[in-house]
Structures are given as C-alpha cells and as structure tokens.
Amino acid sequence: MTAPTGEPPDRSAPNVRALVGLVAGRRTSWVVLGFWLVAAVVTAGLADRLGSVQDDDSGSSLPAGAESAQVLRVQTSTASEAPLAAVVVYSRPTGLTGADRAKLAADARGFAGRADLGGTVVGPTLAADGTAARIAIPLDLGPDPFDRVAEAVGTIREAARRDTTGMTVYVTGPAGALADQSAAVSGLDRRLLLATVAVVVVILLVTYRSPVLWLLPVLCAGLALVAAQAVVYLLARYGQLTVTADSSAILTILVFGAATDYGLLLIARYREELRRHRDRYDAMGLALRRSAPAILASAGTAAAAMSCLLLADLGWTRGLGPVLAVGVLTGLVVMLTAFPALLVSCGRWVFWPARPRYDSGVGFGSGTTGFGSGTSGSGSGSGISGSVGGAAGAVGGVGVVGWWGRIGLLVARRPRVTWLATTLALGTLALGVVQLDATGLTAQESFRGSHESVHGERVLTRHFASGTGTPIAVVSRPDQAERVRAVLGTVAGVDPRSLTSTELRAGQAYLEAMLAHPAGSRAAYDTVDRVRAAMRTVPEARALVGGETAIQLDVQRTARSDRNLLMPIVFAVVFAILVLLLRSLVAPLLLVGTVVLSFAAALGASVLVFRYVFGFTGEDSSLPLYLFVFLVALGVDYNIFLMTRVREETVRYGTRRATLIGLAATGGVITSAGLVLAGTFAVLTTLPLTMIVQLGFAVAFGILLDTIVVRSVLVPALSLDVGRYLWWPHRLFRDADPDGPMMRSEPGTGPATPADTVTG
Template sequence: MKSRTDWTPARWLRIVLPAVVIVIWLVAAGVGGPTFGKLSSVSSNDQASFLPASAESTEVQDWQRKITASDAIPAIVVVESDSTIAKADLADYAALGVKLGAVDGVQAPEGDAETSVAGPIPSDDGKAVEFIVPITDTDNVKTVVAALRTVVDDNVSAGTQAWVTGPAGLTADLVNAFGGIDGILLLVAVGAVFLILLLVYRSIVLPFLVLFTSIFALCAAILIVYLFALWGWIKLSGQSQGILSILVIGAATDYSLLLVARFRESLAHVESRWAAIGRAWKAALEPIAASGATVIIALLCLLFSDLNSNKSLGPIAAIGIVFSLLSALTLLPMLLAVFGRAAFWPFRPKFTGEHEHEHKHADEAQIAGLEGIRGLWRRVGVLIARRPRVTWVAALVLLVACAAGVTQLKANGVQQTDVILSQSDAVDGQKVVAEHFDAGSGSPVVIVADENDADAVLDAVTATDGISDASLYTGNTNPTATATTPEPVVKDGRVLINATLSSEADSAEAEQVVRDLRETLPKTSEGVLVGGVTAIALDTNDTAQRDLLKIIPIVLAVILIILMLLLRSVVAPVLLIGSVVISYAAALGVSALVFNHVFGFPGADAAVPLFGFVFLVALGVDYNIFLMTRVREESLRIGTRPGILRGLGVTGSVITSAGVVLAATFAALAVIPILFLVQIAFIVAFGVLLDTVIVRSLLVPAVSYDIGRAIWWPSRLSRLS
C-alpha cells in the first residue's frame, strides 16, 4: 500500500545522494580516527586543574607558583630495608638521591646545591629512608616517574625494596590506568554491541551498518573534541574521554535501532526501499531529534557547574550526541537505502501491502490496540489493560524499595590510593610511607600568610592537632653551606608555610585538619589561605556536592519544558519526569548496596551522583520519548487507551534492545580500573535496564492507561480521545 506522500528519487539522485553522504562520513572517519590516539596528549588528570579559580586551594596554588617560581609536583621515593639502616649507610643513599636528581624532568638544583632532591630522610624506626623529588616536567609525569623507577630498581641493594609514590607517583599510575581508554574500552564496547545486535536481528549485515554509523560518529566527535582541547577551549580528562566513547556508541546505536525498526516496519507496507526509508525517516525524525536535543541540553546544563571537570564534560559529551544524531539521520538512512531488504539478510522483511494489525483474530478482538501484537508484549499489554492500577502500584513499590538504599551511598570522596583498582606501585609505596613516616610527608598542607604574621601563624599551625611539623619555605637552598638559618622567601608581602600531616594526605582525618586550620588561622592573621593536596581534594568534594543541588533542578526543568513542547501536554511530561526521578533514586539505592556489601568499595567520588543523574535522567527520558511519541501518534488514530497498548506493543522490542545495548556499552567502562568509572558503569548500566524493564514497560504505560485521555491535557487530544 503506497501513500501519496511516498517519494522515490530519480535514478541519478539514488546514486549520487548515498555516494556523497557516505564519502563525507568516510572522510570524517579517516581524519578523526587517527586523532583517537592523540587525545591523551591534550588530556589532563590533574585534580587541581579542574577546580574553579575562586576555590581557596586554587588561590594557594597560584601563590605557591609565584613564591617558589615552580610548578613542581613532588614524587616520594621510599626505600625499606629488612634490617636497621646504619648511619654510615646513609652516604650510599645520598648517592642515590643525586642520581634521582639527574633524571630528566626533575627540578634542577639552585646555587651550590648538588641536587634538588631532599633526602635521604631516615625513619624513626631506622628501617626506611625517603627522598622527596620535585618533578617540573608536569606534562610528562608518567615518563619521569618511569625513569625514577628505573633508577631506583637499578640502584637498590639486596635486602631492600623501593617504591616511587607521592602525588607524582599516584598521578603516573592514574595515567597508566587510563591507558586502556585508547583501545580496550572501545574494543569491548563495540564487541558487546555487535553481539547484542546479532542476537536481536539475527542478521549478518545490519550489525555492521549500525556499528559503522556509531564508529563514524565517534571519529567525527573525537576530531572536534581534540581540536577544542588543543586550542584550550575545553579541559579534557581521562574520565571525559572514556565517557565520550561510550556515550557516542550507545546513543548512536539507540537512535539507529529506532530508525531500523521503522524501516523494517515500512518495508512490509511499501515495496520500494526508497519509499520505505522515506517513511521511516519521517516517522523517526521527531523522536530521535527530541531525544537527542534532550540529552544535549541536559549535558550542557553541566556548564552551570563550578567544577571545571564537570563543566568540560558537558560540551564534550554534547558534541558526541550531536554527531550521534547526524550519523543516525544521514549516514544510516543512506546505508539502509543502498542495502534495502538485504540489510536484514538472511531474514528479509516481506512486502505484504497491508498493515499487519488489520488482521484480527477472535482472541484479539477483546482488547483494542493489541491487534497483531504477539508474544511478550501482547501479554504485557493484556496485563496493563486488565489491571492497570495494580501494575503501576506494584512497579512503584518495587522502585521505592530499591530507592531506600540511597541513604547508604557514601559519595563524599575517597582517598587517592583507593581510586586505582589495579596494582599500583604508588599505592603500595604510600602504605610503606605511612608505616615508617608521618603519613602526610611529601604532600604538605600549604599555608599562605602575611610576612608580618609569619611567626604567629607558624606557631598556630604547629599547635594544631594533626600537624606533626611545620616550617617556613626558604627556597631550594643547601642548608649545610651556611651557618645561618636561611631567610623565608617573600613575594608581595606573603610567605609560604609547609605543614606535614600526621595522617595520610587524602584521608578524612587530614581533611578535618584543613577545615580546622581554615577556621582558626584567620583569627591569627587576616587573609591567611590554606591549600595543598588535601585542600584540593576537600574543595573538589565540597564543590561537587554543591553542584548536585544546583544542577539537578535545572536539568529537570529543562527536560520538562522539552517534553511539554514535544507532547503538547502538561500531565504526560510531569508523569515522565517523575518516573525517571524515581528510577534514578532506585538505581542509586541498589548501587549503594552493591558498592558497600558486594564490591566492598570504600566510598564514591562526590561527582558520582551528579554524573549518574545526568546520564540516567537524560537517557531514561529518551526511552519514554520513543514510547510516548508513538503512543501519541497511535492515540490520534485509534484513541488514547488503545493507542497506549498499541504504542507499547510496537516499540517494546526495539526500546528494550536499545536499553540492553546502552547498558552493555556503559558496562564496558568497568574494564578501566578506575573507581569512578567502574561506579558510573554500574549505576548507568543497571539504571538503564531498570528503566527499560520496569519504568518504560510497566510503570509509565500502566499509569497512562489508568489516567486515560487526561494525560494529554490541555491539548485537543485530551478531549477527542
């Protein structure tokens, strides 16, 4: 049955149009693909760089650069001996310090000093020594730390073990852990999607067409992100890089599945593949565009964040969604038009010339809207039609029960030594440092004070519980070269005080010390600032928690407005927003229980709830958009309640497939041994499945069926159906 609006282009256009579109995307992939390996060169995993300029620890860092004239990051080399280290042996260890100072990228000594490396510093128990090595080549910390580890391995004697740790060592191991993003992550994600598509469509050709669409979108997005990061417009981190890859593959595949479903449906009604792709494109355009716009705008709401890492992820991920949309609406239609029914080989759709649901059987006549619907989705439709209130109440109770676990979520930050889940030399070394030295050595609290109040502030710092030692910064000098005590370095009337913590620098106890100092020191000297590694972590967590309270209402308001415009209704959008919020809370609640009692995680990054919210709410609304736009289309034709059942029946399999694909792609993030990514992988993967199976399949259609035509209020449809 051919509609008068069906369009079949001229023969030359059928050749030229696909060729031009496919060539454009091939060029984009050819240029963008090789850029994938270059992303790490414009990526930074330095936590301090993501703080706002207004943060106190950022101000301290600026003063620290000015006073020390250096951006050096300290590495701690700790050597542990099986026996007590004799004082006579310290000369041999001093030679090791000179060799460490000679490594390329380590700060050069000043004046007559032989090396800039501090140490060997013996432990009180005499069984370990440590060196503090300032690394100035901050763009190549991974390379410098690797060289330090080589020097240490080549020079430690029998009966001793050595580790390179501290901020620089942990940063290097973090970069190493992110290394899999350039290869294994993409391989696992693509492999998972391919297998799912094979199982869903039982086709050899179609999975390749969909994956080409996703991968070409990713290549184009990567090219733009790389250029933006290179020009300094955005800050790219390893976690943003990983999320970009997963988001593009998942979103592009979801949009592609919706278009493919419409194309397959159209092939049964029209013989021409061009007429079929025209119908499919027109039918899929609105839900795909609305879905993409919702995700893009929700992601751009991250620009309201005070954390530069969150602020940068917004446009980075939005760029990915833009190209996912473009590829699904341009490249895939041309590929489907070229292959036609062969895309579904060996199970090609047959041309019937009539709508399948017009065939009515005796057992189908009882429930309007389920004509032609078979299998699982017919049974679900029958359940909703006969017991809508029982269905949605049961689903809601289940979600509320899951959400109860959210109170156990410990999203107030974790120690840096807990961030890396794989074996780490730096993490092991940090434990050795804590065993033999003040746990905070090498990562001091940095205080900026007025030079006139320097002594008073120093006394107040030393008297603070949790501080084992404190001293004024006197520069990179050799104290043995002169009998006098070096004068502190003063810049613009300000001095630095370095305070060693008794506890590990990234522990809760250390953060409390920073809070205490920030409360008490201003009473000694007005304008005193407290920073350092611990303060950076503290400010990051506090800012992330403020962002959560600020951005969630903005995202919800924006999505609600989009849904109102799309569905021409107030009631239905409010229902959809409520459903994704309870779905998010349920996913977070179950995740908290799993993190605490199954995986045994020590906690979660403070940004985890915000990232989980943005992805789950935006992507969860996607599936409701796919469902409700089809429900509205059917409601205009056959009435609201039959339209709900019909819309659920014809979209059930494709939306479920899309949910499984998206869950699988996000689950692939777990192959990167970083706590934050593993937690986001579980939250989003589980949340998407929960949303697909419970919310979109039962809760939303059952509530909508129970309410009836009033869900379209105040539009004309609420009065007609």
Template sequence: MTAKTQGRTRRRAIPWVMLGLWVAILALAMPFAGKTGDVQQDRAVDYLPASADSTRVAKIQEQLPGGESTELVLVYHRDGGLTAQDKATAQGQIDEIAGQHKLVGTPEAVPAKGGDTLFYPVASNEPGSDEKLRDAFVNEVREVAEGSGGLSVDVGGPGALATDASEVYNALDGPLLYTTVAVVAILLIIIYRSPLLWLVPLIVAGIADMLSLAVTYGLHQTFDITVSGQSTGIMTVLVFGAGTDYALLLIARYREELRRQERPLDAMATALRGCGPAILASSGTVAAGMLCLLAADLNSSSGMGPTAAVGVLCALVTMTTLLPALLVLLGRRVFWPLIPAFGSAPKQRRSVFGAMGASVQRRPLAVLVSSAVVLGALALGAFNLSGNVKQEDSFTKTPEAVRAMTTLSDAYPERSSQPITILAPNGEADRVLGAARDTKGVSAAEQGRSGDTWTEISVIAEAPPQSAAETATIEKLRDKLDTSLVGGPSAQQLDLQDTSSRDTMVVVPIVLLSVLLILIVLLRSLVAPLLLTAAVVAVWGASLGIGGLVFDSVFGFEGSDSGLPLISFVFLVALGVDYGIFLMHRMREEVLGGQDTPTAALTALRTTGGVIASAGLVLAATFGVLMNMPLVQLVEMGFVVSVGVLLDTFLVRTYLVTSASMVLGSKVWWPGPLSKLPARTVVPERTERPAATV
C-alpha cells in the same frame, strides 16, 4: 526524458551525494580527531573546582620559584627492620639519581621510629611543566630505585602519583574503545542475526566517534573547554550507546517500510519521517541535559558537559544521514538471510511485551503502586553509600605511588605523609607561619618558596591524610588564616566534596527544568512530562540505592566518588527520558489514530517493546564497559548508569509508565487537546505494525 523520470533520477542520486559529502567530512575531520590526545589534560588542577582555594594554590604554585619542580618520595622498607646494607643501598641509589639529574637541594634520609622504613624527598626542576618530561623523570628514577632480597622500594609523592594517574587515563582510550566496539558488535549480531547488517551501524558509530573527537578538539581550541581522559572516554561510550540505539530504531522502521514499498529510497524516506521526530527529540533531550553541566563549578564536570553533548549530536547526525544512505545503497540484501520482501507480511510471534501489557491491564493501579514501592525501597540503599573515596583508594589496582603513601602512613603514624600547603601574602608570612604552628592538629610548619606576591608555607598535620581529624585541621587553618589560601592534596579532596554538593544543588534543578520543557513541547501536555520526569528521578534514586548496597560489600570499594550523584543523575535523567519519549510518542500517535488512552498505552508497549528493549540492553552494556576500567569513579558510574537503564527499560517503561497512563486515561494529556477528546470504547480496525515500530 520526462520531468517525472528526471525527478526520480535526482532522488536516486541523493544517497551517493550524501556518501560523497561524508567522505569529504571525514577527510577534514581525521587530522583534527588525532590531535584530541594532545590537548587532553589529566592533571589534578584540571579536575578541581574552578573557584576553590586549593585550585588557586595549585595554579599559583606553578608560578613560584621552583614551582614547576617534580616532587617525589623514595620509600625504603624491610619487614623486621632495615639493615646497614639496606641503608647503604638506599644512599647509593640516591647518589646515582643525583648524578643523573639536577635535583633541588640535597636529599636527606628521614628514618621511621620503628627502624623498618626510611624515605628520601627528591625534587627536580628539569621536567618543568612538560608532562612527558615529568613522566620520563619519574620512570628513570624508578629504574634506579629498585629493591631486592626483601628490601622494597616505592617511588611516591605528587609527581609519581600524577604519572601513575596519567598512565591510567592514557590507557583508557584503547581498551575502552575496543571493548565498547566488541560489546556492541556482539549484541548487534545477536539482534539482527545477519552476517552484514550488524557491521553497518557499527561502522557509522565509529565514524561518529571520530567526528566527535574532531569537534571536541575544535571546541577546546575555540573556547578552551577542559578535555580530560574521563570526558573523552565517556563520550566514546555515549556515542556508541546512543548512536546504536538510534540505529536500532531507524533500521526497525526501515525494515517495516520495505515490506510496504518497492523502492528502498522511498522506504527510508518514510522511515525517517516516522521515527525521525522521536530520535531528534531524544537526542535533543540528552544534549540539553549534558549541556546543563556547564553550570557546574567542578572542572571535570563542566568540561564533560559539552563533550558528551557533542558525542550525542554527532551520533544523531551520522545515524540520520550516513546510515540511511549506506542502507539504501546496499539495498534489501543487507538484511540477508532475513530479507524483507516487498508485499510480504512479518512473521507473527507471541509478543512478550503484549503479555506484560495484559498483566498491567488486569490491575493497573496495583501495578503502579507496586512499581513505585519497589523503586522507593531500592532508593533507601543510597543511605548506605560510604564516605568519599580517598585518593589512594581511587584505583582498582594499587599503583606504586599509592603503595608508597600506604607505607609512609603505616611507618609514620605521628605525622601526615603529605603536606598541607598555605600561600600567605608576602607581608604576612611570619604572622601566618606562627598562627599555623599554634593551630591545634598541626605537627610542624615551615616556610618555603617566595614569589612576588605569595610565600609558601608547608604544614604537616598530626592526623593521617584525608582523615576526619586532618579535615578538621584544614578547616581550622582556613577559618584562622582568612587572608591566606590553603591547598594541597587533602584540601583538594575536601574542595571536591564541597563543590560536588554545591553543583548537585545547582545543576539538578536546571536539568529537570530543561528536560521538562522539552517534553512539554514534544507531547503538548503537562501531566505526561511530569510523569516521565518523576519516573526517571525514581530510577536514579533506585540505581544509587543498589550501588550503596554493593559498592562496599561486593566490589570492596572504600568509598564512593563525590561526583557520582550529579553525573549519574544527568545521564540517567537525560538517557532515561529517551525511552519514555519513544513510548509516549507512539501512544500519542495511537490516540490521534482513534484509540482511547488506555488502549493506546497497551498498543504502544506492544509495538515499541522489542526494539526499545534491544536499545536498552545495548546502552546498558556500553556503559557497563566502564566497570572494566581501572578507576573506582568510572566503575561506580558505569554500574549505576547501567543498572538505571535496565530499570528504566524493563520496569519503569513497561510497568510504571504504562500502568500510570491506564489509570489516568485521557488526563495524562492534560491540558492539551487530547485530554478533551470524548471517551471511546470502540477501537477502529487497523493493520497492526510489527513490534519493532516506534
């Protein structure tokens, strides 16, 4: 056997070796992927700011005697007034619950002045800190506390709200995964029009998702990163969205090379060399942007950063190793019935993006100004974003615990339905209690549990929960009691709002600087990176503006998530730059090939248009899946990111970036060497590549 034959044999073995390697990786990863749900944390403290007073209060409360108790409120209500039988039914149910569980103290009825409502505070230490035992206790109480004949009974309170929230987050994984897979599958079938090809990238994306779960579990065990239902759900969306994008780009280039080269392995090697750098730069930009979230103080944001980065990198690895191996082993027949035969020419079709480019070419400056004005006008809608969504309004479907809070708020307008918690140093407990009672806006204050260092004081505000008046009361208490800690559900929401604003001011510049540096290295220019960065920032503003116009009037939301501006910014800047990278990378390739910059801009738009449009639709659709989830913050984020991706795909990349490149000419590459090339008016003849090329 000659050396040439031996080399060819070894090369043919590469796909099989790669497939065998992935089988081994999957065997190792599968057990750990299944454990991610065990370390997923969806308590309030897992979403709170790491350094906030309310977070410290929640953690210290767990250490106080009885601090691990599950606190509930059983709310009984009848329109027109409670009857004697209703009150007897309520007391009987409370006695039954007390007989089944060891309660803290004896629950006593608190009737409303109107006579139509009463509630019983119920607490138990039985569940301890075990979330499963807590959920079981809440559900057992709900089985007993049932209304009939017009008497409504709702179980609320912190324990019930935690159980309802946990059920929502636990329910995300299945529906989110299935819906995402279905959406991607439908789009791939439409794009490829093949009974087999669509299945290959979908399977690889599923493997990438499983691998990302395993790696996330490893990161949690090693670095104790926060893993929540929100972060793992978004990671799944990102894996399928970004991973499918990379697959579309690679398969398009591979199909092209199959017409030029006889052996699939050679065609794949050329395809990887051609689009690999752009995919690598794209995934690196997204991962770097996600990791910038580590600078956030909000636990949910800082935990989302590494999980999202893991998802993107796992998608990159699988789509550039496992996918090529599978495609080579399946050969040309995977494209059936549209098999790209060796030596054949692709069917020439009228390019939609070529027509768009021609319209830009006629009046590039007018197109540039018009695009900027449209984005600026849309961004004005962001001023219409309503205040931060309240805890009881954060579900798209009202759970029982929220119904209980609403009933309490209506029946007891003279008092808050949830306490403000103050932790005072033991030696100052009496002074703090007196100062709290003397604070304007406080209805009542009582001393509760005491530990080795801290004493708990429960404060009832005069104003409803999370109202402006109650917020003012919390701020007065914090100003007045500087040696104590003020927490509780309302204080937590206030700290979430303040920390989100702080995180936005800190993280946004870091993301912009990171993305800009990557683009400068990739494009060897300063002007082009600044252009792309400004474009994606404009997309972010326009997307938030559209959200501000529809969240209240169309979706009926009572507010917006305080973390929406930051999270949507990170995702839209990191993901939006992707398509700019693909466009500019191809434009730079054309300039190096002999075209002047305006002509190269049109060529890049025409040749990258189809595949990047497909990729944008897939990415927008996968994030759009979040709009079907039962949490307002996920619906809002899914909407803003989806709209932003579509704006970036069909307005910014097609018109704004292309027209700006034509107006600037070679200056777009300043101060790199391409900006110093002499002007060329004659375009060298070359064989045009199909529109799918990137």
C-alpha cells in the same frame, strides 16, 4: 468496532521532508555517502590529536576563587608548575643496615642533582623503629605533568632499586600516584574502543540474527565517533574546552551506544515499512518521516540535559557537558543522514536471512475477547484486551502484539496495582542511598588492583606519623608571616617539626608544613579545615591555605555545590522539553518522575553493590551528579520513543489502546537499544579507575532498570490508569476516547473514516 488500516496523514515538518528527500533519494543518497566518506578522511587526523589536549590536573579544574586555587597560583609564580612530590619508601623488616643507610644517603645526593627538581630534597628520614626510611623529592614537571610524570617516576624507581638486596622499595606520593594513573590509562582508548565494538556487535547479532546487518550501524557509529572526537579536539584546542581522560573515555561509550540506539529505532521502522511498500526508497522515506521526530526529540533532550553541566564551577564537569552533547548530536546527524543512505542503498538483502517481504505484515491480539488481522484492517473486541486485538489488526505489522503485547495485556488487567507495586519496589532499592558516601576517594581508593604507589602509602602510614610528602601550604601578608607560622605550628594534625622557613613568592609570605595523616585521607581533610579555621584568628594576615590535599578537598566541595545546583536545573530543562514535545503537563511530569525514581533506585542499588560486591568504601564526589544527568537524559530517551508512538496512535485509537499498541510496537527495539547502551557502559567496569567503574556500573544498571521496568511496566501502567488525562491540557485530552478508536468503521464496510480528527 474495528480499527482502521489506513495510513495516518503525513504531517511531517517541511525540514523533515527535505531531509528525507535528500538521504532517501535514489541518486542523492549516494551523494550523502560520498560526503561522509570525505568527512571521515578529514576528521580522522583531528580525532587522533584528542589526547594531546587532555587536561587531568585537579588544580586547574577548580574555580579561580577557590582558596587552594589562589595558593596554587602563588606556588607556580616561581616555577612552571607547583612541585609534585615523589616519595621513595625503603623498608627492611629486620631493620635497615649500615649499608642500607649508606645507599639512602647516596640516593638522596643523586636525587638532589635531578634537572627536574622543583625544591629541596628532604631526607633520608628514618622511621622510629629503624625498619623503614623515606626520601621526598619535589619535582617540577612543567605545565602538563601528566605527560612527563611516568618517565620521571620511572627513573627514580630505577635508581632507588639499584643495589637493594633484601630491601623493599616503593615510589609513592602524588607523583607516584599520578604515574600509576598514567600507566593505568595508557592505551585505554584503544582497549575501550575494541571492547565497546565487541559488545555492540554481539548484541546486534543476537538481535537481528543477520551476518550482515550489524555491520552498518557499527560502521556509522564509528564514523560518528571519529567526527565527534574531531569536533571536541577543535573545541579544546581553540575554544578552551576542558577535556580529561575520563570524558574522552565516556565520549567513546556514549557515541557508540547512542548512535546505535538511533540506528535500531530507524531499522525497526524501516522494516515495518518494507512490509507495506514494494519500493525500498518509499519505505525508507516514510520510516524516516515517522522516526526522525522521536530521534530528534530524544537526542535534543539528551544534549540539552548534558549541556546544563556548562553551569558547573568544577572545570572538568563544566567541560564534560559540551563533550557529551557533541557526541550525542554527532551521532544524531550521522544516523539520520549517512546511516539511512547506506541502509537504503544496500536493499532488502541486508536483512538476510530474515528479509522483510512486501505485504507480509500480520497483526493479531491475544486474549479471549480480541483479535485482528493485519492486512484486512478488521478486528473486534471489548475492553482493553479486546481493543488491542482490533488496534493491532489496524496497524498491520506495526501492531503485532507478541511478547510485549502480552506484557501490556498483563499490565492492563490491574494498572493501578501494577504501578503502585513497581513504585514500591523501586523505592525499596532507593533506600540503599543511605549508605552513600560521596565525600570523595582517597589516592588508595582511586585505583583498582595492585599499584606501587598504594603499597608505598601503606608502608608510610605504618611507619611515619606525618604525611606522604604532600605538605599543606599557607600564603599570607609578609608582615604577618611570623604570627601565621606560630599559629600553624599549634594546629592538631600538623607536624610542627616540618615547618619550612618563610620565603616570599609573588609578593606574599609562603610556608609549608607536613600533615600528620596520609595526603588525601579524611583525617588530612579535617586538618585542612582546622588550619583554615586557625588562620581566621589572624584576619589581618589574609592567609590562604592550599596544597594538594586542600585542592582535593575543594574539588569535593565544589562537586557537591555543583550537584545541588545542577540537578534541579536538569530536571526543569528535561520537563520543559517534554512539555513542548508532548504538548501536555501531566505526561511530562509522570515521565520525568519515573526517571527520577529510577535514578534513586539505581543509585541506591549501586551503592549496595559497591559496598558488598566490589568492596569500595566510598563513592567519587561527582558520581551522583553524573549518574543523574546520564539517567535522566538517556532514560527519558526511551520514554520519548514510547510516548511519541503512543501519542501518534492516540489520535486514531484513544489513549488506552494507543498505550498497548505503542508498547507492542516499540518494545523490542527499545529493549535492544537499552541492552546496547547498558552493554557499552558496562565496558567501563573493566577499567582500573574506581570512579569510572562506579559510573559505568551505575549507568548500565540504571539503563536496564529504565528499559525493563520503568518503560515496560511503570509508564504503561500509569498511562492506562490515567487514560486521556495524560494529555491535559491539550485538546487531545478532551477529544480522545480512552477506550475506543477515534476512527471508526464496521466490519465489512470498507475503509475506515475519521470520526474525530485531532491534530497537534
């Protein structure tokens, strides 16, 4: 039997045909380019303002009902914001001298006169061994402390280091840590953008080996980023969307990676059609009609999965969903309008030096039993190896087997053994999850490299029994204040000498006490739990426990709750979309199952790398959820690219031949797309923030795993083994011939005719 060379009928939806007529028209393509040029000018100014609406405060991210959030509202009742403590640590290994102590006293008096003081300066407090001292300075930095903390801490450091010959001085505490974080992310967007563009350019140059072609997707991805940042700014400014520095950084990576991926898919299909059509506008029109559904389905699935984050309780997680969905959808719109219009306007020369020539496509199959020629539409062979030769010849340049065709033939020899072995290998990697410690990162663990606040906290831990200046705060009914104070002083981990006098705030009694462990440490978290348990022994007091450490603890627990809620929802949403797209139950179940297995393997392997290569002692509490959403949303993308092509070819050739054709036809472009997306996320590993490094590495590794192993080996092996049952219960399952073509012709008898026409 031979496979046909005739084009399948155009069953594009009317809206797709309208889009094609607009962006691929000889005159209208220039109108589209003019529109986007104006849009770029308009959105650039809005995109520049995105940093002004970022909110990185952990307290404001908590749900209103969280205990520490309620305490925070009481704390801010008499100030524009809860005080943020800066702790100055002085150290001299040989012991503090009289002159040192005089300077400390003078510094304390100077700090007490600051205009931004949010409470009483505590100290200087000497360490028991006489070699260190500390001064705690509560700062009131307004509703957005992130913008002012670097300047405030800078002036404290300058004053504290004046006349300190031989004495080491650090500024730490929450204010010092926040200042170091501010310095770490200063100029981050620009550096991140430049690194991302560099990675994309290198990969595109290697992929196309063209000095010109790479520029087009990069320009359009940049346009998509500017438009996405403008939309996100407007949503944050007028729609109460929470945007953080982290989500802004991830937006840059995602837009560039996803937009470039969509561009690669379109370029691949356009190049195929240029070999079949003399007129480039006709070629682009057909390329758009055939690639747009897969791109739309891919972007829609990713956006829907990311939008599930709107159901989160944690503010910055809830805000991340719309930010990323906007990024994906903006990339989609630009790459389906501006990019094809730009590409077709340039002509074939843009592919130089490997310009696709009309009528140059040749398809062939490898193996002793199969062969085919692309232009004649003939081929022969038996079994899977033979069928790929005939099918390859049938689709001309589309079906050239090459490297990915040979991989398909290897998988086809023993598909069941292949998918079982691959599943076992991925399951083995997933065992690394047993070392996952997603209880959150301490202040010291949140940074990479050398930071003053981290060094200062270590000095405090060595020399002082109580915490680093961040107290635990308790509010209660005023008539129960003394009972609450007495109970609080007996809790292990609370320094009873540090109990402040009870005062009234917002009609409630308010008191503070220092922790006996560094703020944000696991021991401090245990103390918060003990204090809360102790407060429940005075139920009539209606006491609530807060403070910076309690906020961090509540953030971690809310993140865990969000993870348990959202992972099943994301799974269900993606599965439902795949069912609608493929009109099958078996194929979507297998696809989502493989991506979840890939997620587990990526997380397990990443945890091992974090422990034994990066030296991280724990993971951010949001990492499992973010990684799951990214890998399910983006990993399914590549499966959609593959399986929509397989379904398209199944109508003509049967499931098993279609699987091999789909792998051969999409293997190169999907691999390139995976490398681009993995490369852009890998850029995040260069940043000094541990959580971003963890997310960047894990997503990049997971995407490579998806691209190279899951999509190239596991999914084809399952498809070959399951055969036509892949499409159950759609009638494609009943009608498709799993081993032979659905359109039959004999060699030399002319064009093929439909033996069985199966439509969606």
